[in-house]
Amino acid sequence: MRVQLFFAGRTVAGFSLGALSAGRPDLAGDALRQTVELVVGGSVRAEVNTMLPLEQAVRAHHRVESGATIGKTVLAVS
Numbered sequence: 029m030r031v032q033l034f035f036a037g038r039t040v041a042g043f044s045l046g047a048l049s050a051g052r053p054d055l056a057g058d059a060l061r062q063t064v065e066l067v068v069g070g071s072v073r074a075e076v077n078t079m080l081p082l083e084q085a086v087r088a089h090h091r092v093e094s095g096a097t098i099g100k101t102v103l104a105v106s
Contacts, residue, residue: 081103085103
């Protein structure tokens with residue numbers, strides 16, 4: 029994957045809204061709005077790799093903490 033990104037001139041980036049809120053609360057609202065606009069507009073997408081029912085939250089946390097996931101793990105609330 030790194031080679032594909034390199035030759036295509038692409039970048040993978042991320043940010044933590046929690047960390048931004050703690051360090052620069054004045055920017056957090058705007059950052060969240062801009063992020064939602066990019067997702068809704070289709071420019072950015074979240075890769076959902078695993079969807080589990082809320083009852084399996086412990087399993088989901090173990091998978092994320094162990095590094096066994098790629099993309100997002102979503103807990104479905106029914």
